[in-house]
Amino acid sequence: MTQLGHAAGTDFTGSPVLSGAKKGTSVLVLGAGLAGMLAAYELRKAGYSVRVLEYQTRSGGRNITLRGGDTLTELGGATQNVKFASGNYINPGPWRIPYHHQGLLHYCKLFGVQLEPFIEVNHNTYLHNTEAFGGQPQRYRDVMSDFTGHTAELLAKAINQDKLDQPVSADEKRDLLDAMRGWGLLDKDYAYKTSDFVSLRRGNSKPAGGGPDGAPVPSTVMGRSEIMKSGLWQWLSFNMSYEMQTTMFQPVGGMDMIGKGFAKQVNDLVTHNIKVTKIAQDANGVTVSFLDNGKGGAAGEAKADWCVCTIPLPILAEIEVQAGAPMKAAIKAVPYASSVKVGLEFNRRFWEQDEQIYGGISFTDQPISQISYPSTNYFSNDKGVLLGGYMFGPAAYSFAGMTPEERIEAALKQGSLIHKQYRKEFSNGVAVAWSRMPWTLGCCSTWSEESRKAHYKPLTEIDGRLVIAGEHASYVGCWQEGAILSSVSAITRLHQRAIGTA
Amino acid sequence: MTQLGHAAGTDFTGSPVLSGAKKGTSVLVLGAGLAGMLAAYELRKAGYSVRVLEYQTRSGGRNITLRGGDTLTELGGATQNVKFASGNYINPGPWRIPYHHQGLLHYCKLFGVQLEPFIEVNHNTYLHNTEAFGGQPQRYRDVMSDFTGHTAELLAKAINQDKLDQPVSADEKRDLLDAMRGWGLLDKDYAYKTSDFVSLRRGNSKPAGGGPDGAPVPSTVMGRSEIMKSGLWQWLSFNMSYEMQTTMFQPVGGMDMIGKGFAKQVNDLVTHNIKVTKIAQDANGVTVSFLDNGKGGAAGEAKADWCVCTIPLPILAEIEVQAGAPMKAAIKAVPYASSVKVGLEFNRRFWEQDEQIYGGISFTDQPISQISYPSTNYFSNDKGVLLGGYMFGPAAYSFAGMTPEERIEAALKQGSLIHKQYRKEFSNGVAVAWSRMPWTLGCCSTWSEESRKAHYKPLTEIDGRLVIAGEHASYVGCWQEGAILSSVSAITRLHQRAIGTA
Numbered sequence A, B: 001m002t003q004l005g006h007a008a009g010t011d012f013t014g015s016p017v018l019s020g021a022k023k024g025t026s027v028l029v030l031g032a033g034l035a036g037m038l039a040a041y042e043l044r045k046a047g048y049s050v051r052v053l054e055y056q057t058r059s060g061g062r063n064i065t066l067r068g069g070d071t072l073t074e075l076g077g078a079t080q081n082v083k084f085a086s087g088n089y090i091n092p093g094p095w096r097i098p099y100h101h102q103g104l105l106h107y108c109k110l111f112g113v114q115l116e117p118f119i120e121v122n123h124n125t126y127l128h129n130t131e132a133f134g135g136q137p138q139r140y141r142d143v144m145s146d147f148t149g150h151t152a153e154l155l156a157k158a159i160n161q162d163k164l165d166q167p168v169s170a171d172e173k174r175d176l177l178d179a180m181r182g183w184g185l186l187d188k189d190y191a192y193k194t195s196d197f198v199s200l201r202r203g204n205s206k207p208a209g210g211g212p213d214g215a216p217v218p219s220t221v222m223g224r225s226e227i228m229k230s231g232l233w234q235w236l237s238f239n240m241s242y243e244m245q246t247t248m249f250q251p252v253g254g255m256d257m258i259g260k261g262f263a264k265q266v267n268d269l270v271t272h273n274i275k276v277t278k279i280a281q282d283a284n285g286v287t288v289s290f291l292d293n294g295k296g297g298a299a300g301e302a303k304a305d306w307c308v309c310t311i312p313l314p315i316l317a318e319i320e321v322q323a324g325a326p327m328k329a330a331i332k333a334v335p336y337a338s339s340v341k342v343g344l345e346f347n348r349r350f351w352e353q354d355e356q357i358y359g360g361i362s363f364t365d366q367p368i369s370q371i372s373y374p375s376t377n378y379f380s381n382d383k384g385v386l387l388g389g390y391m392f393g394p395a396a397y398s399f400a401g402m403t404p405e406e407r408i409e410a411a412l413k414q415g416s417l418i419h420k421q422y423r424k425e426f427s428n429g430v431a432v433a434w435s436r437m438p439w440t441l442g443c444c445s446t447w448s449e450e451s452r453k454a455h456y457k458p459l460t461e462i463d464g465r466l467v468i469a470g471e472h473a474s475y476v477g478c479w480q481e482g483a484i485l486s487s488v489s490a491i492t493r494l495h496q497r498a499i500g501t502a
Helices: A034-046 A102-110 A140-160 A170-184 A196-202 A224-230 A233-240 A256-269 A325-333 A394-400 A404-415 A449-460 A480-498 B034-046 B102-110 B140-160 B170-184 B196-202 B224-230 B233-240 B256-269 B325-333 B394-400 B404-415 B449-460 B480-498
Strands: A026-030 A049-053 A071-073 A079-081 A115-118 A126-128 A204-206 A248-251 A274-282 A285-292 A298-304 A306-309 A339-346 A361-364 A370-372 A384-392 A426-433 A466-468 B026-030 B049-053 B071-073 B079-081 B115-118 B126-128 B204-206 B248-251 B274-282 B285-292 B298-304 B306-309 B339-346 B361-364 B370-372 B384-392 B426-433 B466-468
Touching (some): A026 A034, A026 A285, A026 A298, A034 A049, A034 A256, A034 A306, A034 A480, A049 A256, A102 A256, A102 A480, A115 B115, A126 A140, A140 A170, A140 A196, A140 A233, A140 B170, A140 B233, A170 B140, A170 B224, A196 A204, A224 B170, A233 B140, A233 B170, A248 A256, A285 A306, A306 A480, A325 A449, A339 A404, A384 A394, A384 A404, A394 A426, A404 A426, A449 A466, A449 A480, A466 A480, B026 B285, B026 B298, B034 B256, B034 B306, B034 B480, B049 B256, B102 B256, B102 B480, B140 B170, B140 B196, B140 B224, B140 B233, B196 B204, B224 B233, B248 B256, B274 B306, B306 B480, B325 B449, B325 B466, B339 B394, B339 B404, B384 B394, B384 B404, B394 B426, B449 B466, B466 B480
Parallel strands (some): A026 A049, A026 A306, A126 A361, A306 A466, B026 B306, B126 B361
Antiparallel strands (some): A339 A384, A339 A426, A370 A384, B071 B079, B115 B248, B339 B384, B361 B370, B370 B384
């Protein structure tokens, strides 16, 4: 990994090198999510004596996959029994890995987690605005083609008539016109119009075929004002964002293959069922008080020289922490996003069989926001599971207020506007509201510019013998990569402090 | 497949239904490529007596994959021994399958050919113009971001100053400005500028990280005139074309898994090593004369009631064919493209390890035109094979004129401008010039608008007892789907003629 550098688009430069650890130095890690397990793995490797305390009965944290037979109980008491067919799953938490998340990709490789492409961009999915095009979903490629063409036409005409606001040299004028024509598929008069040429991008209304009657018939371009008004271009923009660019990956078999890969390395260090109640520290070390839910809630204590705390902030904010006022203020200051994901199993993969959609995402202005098609097991005749809704922000609060059954019904109702097969083919579903998960009380940290300025350094800097790690202690919030980078940073600094070089 | 229709973007509506064939009616199929094998499969299934004659010692035609241990001899006598490591391969012919090639996808499923995503669009590959940016390759995402941003800025300014060539309502003006800002990532003054915001698309120069020092530093936007002049936007355009849109597929293990899948169905009908010398017909049937290269070139004859001829036109043009003048003229009229593909094996997958490129294509203005990274076996520590050049048109003729060693040297020299690791990591290569393949003498048909008008119907319509099939007899030329659609059309019409309904 030595050839990686900042310019290459990743902040990860390889496993941390933690040499010279003092034998017998102990570290207590709170939380067995990716950040905690990575800290445990690297610190033990460096020679530290490590113990991990975890609230849940499983390791992995928000790295989670639901399959048939799984059970999920949320705050409020509702319990869902997942009924997916064998081999099907939904990833309620993280679900995709960008190419530049090199820290996570590094540890996936190191721990033998097999990856496969996650299809983010699919030109054959739908973009849907209930208020545009009579509420009819439009194919991604048509919106892309027509938005591009109309934009290029407008700009080409302004250029041709020397109507730009600034002087442009004859050379640049020619380059710009060439670009608008080629990129927008404009005709010789710089017009974007229904034609065989434009159908090379949009596809034809009668597709090209074989034999004497194989000639295609071009498809019809949509009007400019409706395209612009529809706002559907926002999804072209979304898919251009660095975080959504291809090539993306997912673990073969479900996202929790990563958590399981990490756990295989460190599970002997983890005590599950531990509810931390207090984190105390003095000049000599750290004392963590807890209730052991594996032993009927018996009170206990754990001591170590140092502590890496990866407990999500909404939970940590309710725990007594002996730290300086700035860190304590930071713990309480960072808002967490709510998020809801709905997994819907259907009797057949109608999106592939009827609509030629293989992976990718349809977007809608309805609360469900998107429908994501599985990037695995393509062309199967078996049941398939869609991500039938991924709410973030206000819609997530609204969905979290519903019962699981109501969430599924809402997802079916909204999704039916995009896929008419929904009601007929529906089999069963599950709906996860992160604000109701007792061990995190939210999906992930959402730093504002102001909260970052006021609280980020105090949250992330070592306070005595305590350091905080997790996606919330990074600039890559809400991504697993944030947990990895934060953990590498935290243990590197903790090590330097422990051996007296920082 | 009944729900497929033209509007869905494919001309394929399912396996042909050929009912009522007269028992004992015989069909001779010439050529065991995909079109020929499909014809044999469906006609036998319908009750016809079928025999296939094939020039090569293998079935599959241009559906071919080269692996270590394979040998390739071209016209002129040069023989190449492929030295790739086990598991590595190159597809010298077809190499990707668009989502709308439903005919091919249908038969892949029917014949148990396993598919995996082929990565066409990869935002982290390079776009390269030797005359632009000092000859330095630019990341796809940077070109995409800056081309989009500068275009949006220009148009937004023209709109804001009411400089469009046509009246635009206040509503549309607002919609257009919203679109330009959101799609182009413009600031509040409608300017496209280096900023944190723009780096959400371009990526940062110091990437976002974890811990106290995790703040990112934005990357620097490239100038408008150089972007426009570079012409690199053409590859954004290319990847928007219907044929290049995602989701694409490839067979697991090499493209010839399709040919092998087809061959498994019909290989008992195929006689290899047969060089057809004459196709004669009269009112009663077809007589094909041949030399049997499996028997020292012994002359032979085969007779049947009907004939489906899938021999590539440059070969067929040299064979005596008893057909009407229009078909004979058509056979001679269609030009075939030349094409050269170079497969380069390297000691390590440096494009992944050093540059975070997983699948996808880098484009260059050099003759090699592109470098395609393998869409399989990601993250492997083993040797990897690149498509180190894919020449079509003039560059292909120039490369075909070189020895295989010279082609590989040229590909290495040109590719080194994009990947500095080329020379150090190179292991071995193979270079296939389609114009030198004795059994096809070219890559595929390239119909012009004029030749289509003059010769397409006569080529594809049944002439007496002879019908022509193959990608050249379709509007989906140079794609396997053309062979499938053409074959389905040809045998459907032949069947109707044979049972007297057409």
